[in-house]
Amino acid sequence: MKFVAFERAKQGTGASRRLRITGKTPGIVYGGSGEPQMIELDHNALWHAIKKEAFHSTVLDMELNGQTSKVLLRNVQMHPFKQLVLHIDFQRVDANTKLHMKVPLHFTGAEESQAVKLESCVLNHVISELEVSCLPGDLPEFIGVDLSGLKKGLSLHVNDIKLPKGVTVVTHGKENPVVVSVVMVAGAEEAAPEEAAAPAATADAAAAPAAAKAPAAAAKAPAAKK
Template identity: 55%
Template structure:
């Protein structure tokens, strides 16, 4: 899915100009990279704010139209207001279709409910990573990477090397030898305590029975002695 976005060239620059721009419902931004010089732009705040809510907007090749000219770009940086729902500035990078790009893509976890560690051991899935830095050509960039937890048992960990990647996609950290953990299933303390208590109780039952049997036999011996 290719997302389209429109912008206009920004002529006035500086702190004061940017403040006035925001006051009129616009967002100052810039497009950089490639063979062309950096181009200051302005975008409609409301449209941009709604698009930023889309997960794919942050990890997809975007088609940007700037006054009739289209460019292929990636979202690279966003500056938000500290407490207001307001975009202060946004950066885009031009994309060369023949050069590999580095991009963070989200991880989508599936089949957690049928994982043995969850279904059989009442464990909880811990997401060690929620996004992943990948390297690929722009045409191969995935919107997300799927992580299948169907075979994950309690106490086990899923690593980068266990992931199934789309064709043409590489994980730089894995190439460097860093096989990082992605997800694991942990047993909650309450469940672990209950299981430990049940195990202790199971070992105590035979002991109790043996004691009772021992007392009974001792009683029988004393009765037999009295009869004699």
């Protein structure tokens, strides 16, 4: 994705407030070999951009003073209740330096899995994004996760996910965390004992009339002659 930024000459709370009144959003770009630089962006264009997933998880092309550089979105400060971006931060990207970035997970195949289709289970998404380490050129927009192989009693872990080439997961010391867990529906758990009890109840009901007839037959039988 590409966006256009402009140099921002004035700083401070008052200057930023006046900038927002004119439909602009103050920001900063830092990192790399250059000094931090104050910038401003068109608010309407920025508002539509931040609604796109790729704007948050991919390397962006920033055009500034006629030159294009690679940056990553690092922080967005929103107004507490207005649809207003108050401030935005970008980090310059070096093509030869690995970066850490959170990448969203796109799940597919849940409805085709045995757990959902045949075993009345639901899938609980424990993690919706992964922090990865890679070169900027290898950074994926998202990571696809296939859930079609899940069964009752199984869970999907980080090590089960097929990662794009050059991408490694950063787990911060956690060993193979759970991404998706399979949960049995409460109603399905109760149905199994009830179904098992039904044949036994039917057998008892069939035996009861037979037992009741036995004493009656004995009473009607004639007494044995001496």
